[in-house]
Amino acid sequence: MPVRLASKASLPGETVDSMMAMCFGLLYGPQLRQRPGCGLARSGCCNRRRFPPTASRRKTGSCAPASLPAGPAAQAWPIARMPMTSPTPSSGRSAPPDRIDRLPVRHRADLAERETVPLAQRLSHMRSTFDVFDVAAERWPSRTAISHLPDGDPAEAAIDITYATLRDRIVQAANLFGSLGLGADDCVVYLLPIVPEAHYCIWGAQAICRVAAINHYLEPAQMAELLKALDATVIVTASPSLAPDLWAKVAPLLPTLPGVRATFLVGGAAGAAPGGTRDFAEALAGQPTVPRFAPVPDPERVAACFHTGGTTGTPKIAQLNHRSLVVNSWMLGEMFDMQPSDVVVCGLPLFHVNGVVVTGLAVFMSGARVLLSGRNGFRNPALLPNFWKLVERFRVTTFSGVPTVYAALLNVPLGGADITSLRFGICGAAPMPVETFNRFEKATGIRLLEGFGMTETTACASVNPRDGERRVGERRVGSVGLPVPYTRMKTVLLDADGAYVRDADTDEIGVVAIQGPHLIPGYRDARHNAGLWLPGEWLNTGDLGRQDADGYFWLCGRAKDLIIRGGHNIDPSMIEETLARHPDVALAAAVGQPDAYAGELPVAYVTLRPGATADAEALKAFARSHVTERAAAPAWVECIDTMPVTAVGKIFKPALRKRAIERALRELFDAASLPVVAVRVQDDPQHGVVALAHFDTEAQCRQAEELAGTLTVKVRCTLAERTTRQTTTPPGTR
Incomplete structure (x- = not known):
């Protein structure tokens, strides 16, 4: 039958509000929920003028078969880009759970069982990262989301932030950035230590535009280059009182960035922000806790940017979208059996995907608590000596660290601390020596789960099955485990030009390739995408590995030249270009040398020009004084007569x-x-x-x-x- 449409003028105001609320509820179910404190509950519509008249609607489909065949071919199933649709109005929401029911993760068959349910169906209520916090605030409003120890001292009073408060601060940050006229193409850049305000900024900005992290330990010239490459519109950084060294590097850059509309400072005294800047806390306080922004219309919109690898020349900036962040966080929750009762230490920096996702969004999605352990995390010299006390006081259940962290903790006696709350430790970013692995487990009784991931996979691509009091899984020490759910991994053979030849056989070494819904769409500069993808949208990781008959992956080295020092990525060209500036150097090549503590140390080989007088020690001193990043300073330089080269004249590393x-x-x-x-x-x-x-x-x-x-x-x-x-x-x- 025909439907008669009435104009707003012909209907009572209450009726219009009710109809609009119903329509927006149909379109934006996850974003608009009636609960105390929400503008929709009071007025019937949450900032209705800002919402677009229509919403993107996509079909829901499955991306995985019901089961996986045996052998390496098991990882070759094509995986489609998964739409994430809003739930129907009748779906409703369950009562706030104290425990999340998760299936066990013991072997590949358990992962296949998960994949019988389409991923879109599992995450239908989360189209964006903001939805994670909206849902968490509804389910666990009074639970502690963040406990912040400003100095990382286990004895100091913690600043606790509930999920309701965290969601409100994120909304205020989003409203703030929206009030500046920012849109999807703009970029909020943060240079911050490990503080709660970083999370307000990260997730609030993503609701409006892109957010980008910059390693605040870089030198000013590198920071400036990244700020320009990112087209920074807003900067959020530390005040002179919070991090004087960081402010000393950032302050001189601000006048050189005409595209920056506003700079906000975190941690300063009220009313004490230097000229041309604003206090972030004061700016947030001036914003309502009711959203004045529309829901993210497309889960594939770029949400975050992280610079990876080299920081010389044109920066390589990986782009992560909302889908990849939400999906990978859910995957981690499944693999680690993350529960609301968990307490997770964040000791890795928030300019790294590990800190943002593994000990950030994945934890928040499960209603658990993130413990911010001091502004500098594991770099804080007071943290590791007191780490076991921290575990005892807060009943920490897990933490994520790089091999150097675990090696350092081996030198910290338990001192009678009760660490029985720890379920396991997570290790990534660099390979863990088996001896360190075994020594740590023997000394502490803590299980370690080693995994593999990179910025290009959002955070994690594979990990060993969880092990502990809740579930018993089969770990294989030395391996990086099984692919996370809805992810395919395989090893492939490439020719000299990097072109695909064939899939590797069982236990045959090849380049690790990954396919899944949590991969980046590409780098910000399209020129860097050359060689990134193999046929069939497989990501070329550049890492060498093999897959055993049970589907576990074992890394065997890297096809790419990246040096990883204690989990810190170093582009060898940074060292090579520095040495090449010395007048006595003809050729220079930097590689990683195995090291018991750092995993790898950067070292360099050079050939000298005729008549050169410089020796290895002089060149080492030159490199250390001129390299733009301290971690890249070579441990030693060796002068050789002839540089090994390939048939086409390239240095054979x-x-x-x-x-x-x-x-x-x-x-x-x-x-x-x-x-x-x-x-x-x-x-x-x-x-x-x-x-x-x-x-x-x-x-x-x-x-x-x-x-x-x-x-x-x-x-x-x-x-x-x-x-x-x-x-x-x-x-x-x-």
Whole structure:
């Protein structure tokens, strides 16, 4: 039958409000919910003038088969981009749960069981990252979302922030950025330590536009380059009183950025913001806690930008959309059995996806508590010595750290602290030496779950099945586990030009490729996308690995040249370009040398120009004084006669890495007064490369194997044969 439409003028105001509220409820169910404190509950419509007349509607479909076939081919299923639609008005919401029911994660079959339900159906109520906080505030309004220890001291009073308050601050931040006229193409850049205001900024900005993180430990010139590459519109940074060193770097840059409309400072005294800036807390207080912004219309809209790899030349900036952030956070909750009762330490910086997602959004999605452990997190010299006290006081259940954190904690005695609340530790960002892994578990009794991920996968792509009091899963020490739900991983063989040749066989080393709904759509500068994708929308990670018969992945090295020092990514070109500026240097190449503490240390090889007078020590000093990032300063520089090159004249870094491994082992054995007869590094079909060390006695072999276990390279120690009894210096060294 025909429907008669009435104009607003012909209807009572209450009727119009009711009809509009009903319509917006149909279109934006997750965003508009009637609860105390919400403008919709009071007026029948939440800022109705700002909402668009229509909403994007997509069909819901499945992206995964009901089961996975055996072997490497199990990871080759195509996976479609998943729409995330709003629930129907009749779906309603369940009562606030104290526990989230999750299926076990023990092996690949458990993941396949999850994938029988379309991902879009699981996350139909979350189209954007803001929805995570809207839902959490409704389900757990009085639960503590964040406990903040400004100085990271376990004895200091914590600042607790409930989910209701967190949601309100995020809304105020979004309203603030919206009031400046920001839209989807604008960018809020934050340079902040680990403080609650960083979360207000991150998630509030994403409701309006893009948000971008900049590593605040970088030098000013690098910061300026990134700010320009990001087209920064608003800057949120630390006040002179909160972080004087950071402000000293940022302040001189502000006059050089004409596109920046406003700069907000966090942590300053009221009314004390320097000229040209505004106090962030005061600005938030002036905004309502009722949204004055429309819901994010498309889950594929870019939400966040993180710079990765190199910071010289044109920055490589990865773009993450709302879908990838929400999906990967849900995946992590499933893999870790995250519950509202969990307490998770955030010790990694909030300019890194680990801090933002693994110990951020994934925790908030589960109604758990994030413990902000001081402005500098694990970099705070007072935190690690008191870490076990922190665990005892707050009943911490898990934390995420890089191998250097776990190595440092090995030197911290428990001191009688009760750490029985800890379910497990999460390790990523760099490979964990098996010896460190085993020593940590033996000393603390804490299970470690090692995983693999990168900014390009939002955060996590694979992880070992969880293990502990709630679920029992099969961990394989040394592996990076199984792909997270709705994700496909495989290893592939590429030709010399990086083109796909074929899928690798079981236990055959190849380049790790990933396919899933949590991958980045690409880099901000499209030129950086060259080589990023393989046929079928598979992400080329650049990492070498193998997949065993049960679907577990084992990393064997990196095809790319990135150096990872304690979880910190270093572009070798930063070192190479610095050394190349020295007048005596002809060629320079930087690689990572295995290190027991940092995982890798940057080292450099150079060839000199004719008539050069500089030696290795002089070049090392030159590099250390001129490199733009402290972590990139080479541990040593070695002068060689001839640089190894490929047939087309490119520097052949695998040969240099082998040389660095040999040097690292010799230094390790020399420091222990362990006489080694010979060391040789060679290619290996299973481990990528293997170091062979020869000794005179079996006792020396056993001692050497124990020492070498602290490195990430595979080492085999054997008795020396007569033919190996030589300790010659590698040719071409001086």
